[in-house]
Amino acid sequence: MRDATGRPVGPAALAAVLGLLALLGAGTTALQLTGAPSAAVLVPAALALASGTGAAVLAAGARRLPGRAGRPWRALALAAGLLALGQALAVARAGRDLAAGGIEELPILLAVPVAVAVAVQLLPPRAGRRVGSRVLVDGVVVTIAVGVLGGVVLDDLLDGLSDGRPGDVAGPGHELIAAGYPLVGAVLCGVGLVTVTAVPEARRRSATWLLASFVAMATVAVSGAVGRTSDGAAAPGWSVVTVLAWLAMLGTGLCAAAADRAATAPGGRRALPLRGAVVAHAAASVALLAVTGGVLAGRPVPAAEAAAAAVLLLLTSARTLSWALDAARLTRRLERTEGWFRALVHSGDAVTVVLDAAGRVTSVSGPVAAQLGRAEEELVGHALVPLLHPDDRDLVERVAAALRDGAPDGLPATGRLAGVDGGWRDVEVSGAARTGGRRADEGLVLHLRDATERRAGQRELERLAYTDSLTGLPNRARFMAALEGALDRAARGRRACVLLVDLDGFKSVNDVAGHDAGDRLLCEVADALRAEARSGDLVARLGGDEFALLVDAGPDAAMALAERLVARLDVSRRYGGADGGVDGGPAGPVFRVSASVGLAEVVTGADASATVREADLALRTVKAQGKNGVRASGEGLVEASARRSRLARDLPGAIERGGLRLVYQPVAGVQERRVLGVEALVRWDHPVLGPVPPEEFVGLAEDDGLVVPLQRWVLETATAEHARLLAGGRDLKLGVNISVRHLQARCLVEDVTRALERSGLPARLLMIEVTESVLMDDDERLLAELAELSALGCIVSLDDFGKGYSSLAYLARLPVDVLKMDRGFVSGIDTDPRGAALVGSVVDLGRTLGMDVVAEGVETAAQREVLVSLGCGFLQGWLTGRPVPAAELPAVVDGFDPGLLGAREEPLSVP
Numbered sequence: 001m002r003d004a005t006g007r008p009v010g011p012a013a014l015a016a017v018l019g020l021l022a023l024l025g026a027g028t029t030a031l032q033l034t035g036a037p038s039a040a041v042l043v044p045a046a047l048a049l050a051s052g053t054g055a056a057v058l059a060a061g062a063r064r065l066p067g068r069a070g071r072p073w074r075a076l077a078l079a080a081g082l083l084a085l086g087q088a089l090a091v092a093r094a095g096r097d098l099a100a101g102g103i104e105e106l107p108i109l110l111a112v113p114v115a116v117a118v119a120v121q122l123l124p125p126r127a128g129r130r131v132g133s134r135v136l137v138d139g140v141v142v143t144i145a146v147g148v149l150g151g152v153v154l155d156d157l158l159d160g161l162s163d164g165r166p167g168d169v170a171g172p173g174h175e176l177i178a179a180g181y182p183l184v185g186a187v188l189c190g191v192g193l194v195t196v197t198a199v200p201e202a203r204r205r206s207a208t209w210l211l212a213s214f215v216a217m218a219t220v221a222v223s224g225a226v227g228r229t230s231d232g233a234a235a236p237g238w239s240v241v242t243v244l245a246w247l248a249m250l251g252t253g254l255c256a257a258a259a260d261r262a263a264t265a266p267g268g269r270r271a272l273p274l275r276g277a278v279v280a281h282a283a284a285s286v287a288l289l290a291v292t293g294g295v296l297a298g299r300p301v302p303a304a305e306a307a308a309a310a311v312l313l314l315l316t317s318a319r320t321l322s323w324a325l326d327a328a329r330l331t332r333r334l335e336r337t338e339g340w341f342r343a344l345v346h347s348g349d350a351v352t353v354v355l356d357a358a359g360r361v362t363s364v365s366g367p368v369a370a371q372l373g374r375a376e377e378e379l380v381g382h383a384l385v386p387l388l389h390p391d392d393r394d395l396v397e398r399v400a401a402a403l404r405d406g407a408p409d410g411l412p413a414t415g416r417l418a419g420v421d422g423g424w425r426d427v428e429v430s431g432a433a434r435t436g437g438r439r440a441d442e443g444l445v446l447h448l449r450d451a452t453e454r455r456a457g458q459r460e461l462e463r464l465a466y467t468d469s470l471t472g473l474p475n476r477a478r479f480m481a482a483l484e485g486a487l488d489r490a491a492r493g494r495r496a497c498v499l500l501v502d503l504d505g506f507k508s509v510n511d512v513a514g515h516d517a518g519d520r521l522l523c524e525v526a527d528a529l530r531a532e533a534r535s536g537d538l539v540a541r542l543g544g545d546e547f548a549l550l551v552d553a554g555p556d557a558a559m560a561l562a563e564r565l566v567a568r569l570d571v572s573r574r575y576g577g578a579d580g581g582v583d584g585g586p587a588g589p590v591f592r593v594s595a596s597v598g599l600a601e602v603v604t605g606a607d608a609s610a611t612v613r614e615a616d617l618a619l620r621t622v623k624a625q626g627k628n629g630v631r632a633s634g635e636g637l638v639e640a641s642a643r644r645s646r647l648a649r650d651l652p653g654a655i656e657r658g659g660l661r662l663v664y665q666p667v668a669g670v671q672e673r674r675v676l677g678v679e680a681l682v683r684w685d686h687p688v689l690g691p692v693p694p695e696e697f698v699g700l701a702e703d704d705g706l707v708v709p710l711q712r713w714v715l716e717t718a719t720a721e722h723a724r725l726l727a728g729g730r731d732l733k734l735g736v737n738i739s740v741r742h743l744q745a746r747c748l749v750e751d752v753t754r755a756l757e758r759s760g761l762p763a764r765l766l767m768i769e770v771t772e773s774v775l776m777d778d779d780e781r782l783l784a785e786l787a788e789l790s791a792l793g794c795i796v797s798l799d800d801f802g803k804g805y806s807s808l809a810y811l812a813r814l815p816v817d818v819l820k821m822d823r824g825f826v827s828g829i830d831t832d833p834r835g836a837a838l839v840g841s842v843v844d845l846g847r848t849l850g851m852d853v854v855a856e857g858v859e860t861a862a863q864r865e866v867l868v869s870l871g872c873g874f875l876q877g878w879l880t881g882r883p884v885p886a887a888e889l890p891a892v893v894d895g896f897d898p899g900l901l902g903a904r905e906e907p908l909s910v911p
Contacts, residue, residue, distance in 0.1 A: 008061030051084035209256035497558035677733030763793030823857025830862035
């Protein structure tokens with residue numbers, strides 16, 4: 001049967017048949033030695049059964065082999081079938097001894113040429129068959145030697161068996177048996193030897209088993225002939241030898257079929273003629289010794305035997321001479337090849353190092369000193385591994401393992417070799433091979449090359465590719481690679497967290513103080529992060545003012561580190577202005593810089609991008625809640641992210657389709673005792689989420705680039721509604737808040753002009769309110785934009801004055817007409833004398849600069865009394881009127897109660 005390897009006889013079938021042969025051998029031996037009468041029938045029946053079983057197994061397996069690969073085993077199945085037929089005929093002629101001749105001999109004799117055909121079929125196809133004269137000579141030598149040896153032995157045995165028997169004299173039958181049977185065995189042995197030598201590697205074991213089968217067949221022939229006597233009786237001992245040799249012949253034939261690998265490994269190299277020469281010399285020596293021994297013992301030597309011995313001696317001598325010539329030719333070829341090899345090795349730039357099985361250097365060649373930094377004598381006789389860096393001690397083992405696996409995918413490999421100066425030199429294993437064979441104790445041949453400069457260049461390129469050039473920190477690529485490693489460790493139970501750090505106020509430093517100041521700030525932050533991080537943490541700069549830390553700990557330790565970072569980075573810094581002021585000098589503005597931190601744990605099953613998104617979501621939540629804090633990712637952040645995503649998705653439609661609305665809050669004059677103006681405030685009632693605070697969606701509009709279309713809608717809507725309010729004969733100013741982003745877009749003047757033209761509102765009644773942050777943007781173009789609005793006739797108001805950084809020198813340059821104090825100034829002034837004094841200073845500042853001062857957030861009568869007493873002329877807040885829609889505004893204005901402004905009294909000055 002054909003097994004999984006494509007052989008005609010599988011292991012299971014072979015074991016079963018060999019077991020059967022062993023049982024039959026034991027049974028027939030017992031029958032013959034005991035002289036049982038049934039042996040004449042049972043023994044040939046057992047041989048017929050064994051031969052028939054072998055023929056069936058071989059035929060079934062040969063049918064499954066492709067093409068030429070199955071031919072030898074079909075022939076062997078035929079030979080086994082002929083042997084089975086002969087033994088079946090012997091059973092039919094029960095009563096005759098196994099050794100007696102008869103019709104049953106004919107199929108057995110026919111099996112011999114069929115067996116020879118098996119050997120021929122094992123040889124390569126005729127086009128690729130190169131047997132060679134030396135192989136043929138070896139086959140002829142073995143044939144003659146076996147024939148001479150068999151003739152000597154068989155002739156002596158037959159003579160011994162016939163001694164003392166009057167009817168047994170040497171005759172033609174004696175001569176035929178003495179010469180014919182050894183000749184059959186000799187031919188089989190010679191053909192088998194030629195086959196073993198000439199077949200390719202894939203069939204060498206198969207041919208060797210076939211040779212053993214031929215030897216067993218020759219044994220059957222000789223022992224069968226010896227068993228014949230003049231009266232036709234067979235000696236029991238020789239009959240046992242014949243039967244066992246028969247079974248051995250069948251078993252070795254099956255082993256030959258099981259060892260055939262031609263179907264899966266066709267071709268391959270042929271064996272060297274050396275094997276055949278050794279076998280031929282051994283056979284010739286034994287045959288010549290047998291002839292010589294017979295002569296010394298007084299045995300007469302027939303002429304044919306003497307001639308065969310002479311031919312054998314001549315052929316052996318000729319084969320010995322050719323052997324010597326081959327050895328001389330191979331020696332010259334080896335010397336020439338070695339010379340070529342040495343020239344090749346010394347002409348290259350690599351060093352060839354030969355290691356024995358123990359790892360000791362046995363030979364080095366090439367530019368050793370130039371490539372390895374050591375003299376040849378410092379390497380030969382020493383182990384290579386101790387000379388390698390401790391981290392690279394597995395280099396030789398890695399190379400050996402790659403070679404054992406069949407393909408050195410790990411090459412070239414690099415390691416560090418100790419130099420005589422105590423330094424380390426990078427060496428590259430550019431190639432490797434075994435010193436021979438596949439033995440466990442074999443050595444290695446390594447080709448080494450100095451790679452110090454190249455490796456240094458590679459390390460520098462890697463450093464540049466994975467390092468931020470400004471801060472020297474790892475960059476985003478390096479951080480993401482380290483995060484991938486942390487995810488792998490998380491699968492093994494090791495915890496880690498990601499911190500994303502974003503600076504609050506960096507843009508102001510970069511825009512006002514200049515990019516050099518921004519770069520210095522980033523370097524200072526990088527140093528602070530390095531100082532706070534632990535030894536096992538990775539600090540990286542992802543880009544801009546965003547940093548990241550990979551914390552080798554759980555959320556508790558990561559949160560503690562994040563809180564320390566927030567506390568350390570929450571400082572005020574002073575940098576020189578864009579005009580080149582000295583850093584730290586009095587001309588430089590003071591910037592409040594802080595940090596917002598988002599935290600996410602590295603969890604099993606996530607990927608690096610998802611983990612960073614989680615941390616970024618937490619960071620955005622901190623930003624939305626006022627900055628300068630820490631937030632960890634979680635379910636609440638998912639909800640916040642979903643809300644922000646929903647608002648960001650719906651805001652453009654709300655702007656385009658009128659989903660927003662305006663309300664107006666009155667501004668009252670203390671001296672005028674009436675409403676002098678209103679401030680337009682935008683509101684958004686989301687159809688699903690409900691009312692959205694202005695600070696939420698206005699900040700979202702600024703982040704997503706929607707603030708210009710939003711405020712363009714506010715300008716056009718507010719001016720149109722205010723124009724309708726003025727049509728009733730009221731004289732009121734309109735205040736509209738404008739983002740600095742709108743100013744920076746350089747389209748505010750155009751948008752204001754268009755809104756005024758469409759509504760017909762006089763420019764003198766429109767007050768453009770910009771936040772105090774405009775003072776931090778030292779840009780002449782912004783100053784020119786405000787100047788154009790003032791020249792247009794609009795009133796320019798500085799909103800939320802005192803909330804942030806204010807430069808009085810720059811304030812004096814701005815075309816500002818109104819200062820609106822932040823509500824933080826008003827809160828608590830009725831109980832805090834220092835707060836009241838500060839408000840008085842702002843009022844005095846406005847009076848000095850010729851600006852009106854408006855107090856925002858006035859909610860109580862006590863606050864109003866203090867403000868009025870300090871000389872503040874304009875009030876805005878819930879005390880004087882809450883924001884109302886445009887439709888309700890005429891009633892609010894016309895029905896305003898002057899008593900809300902208190903009794904008339906002269907303003908007091910604060911000393």
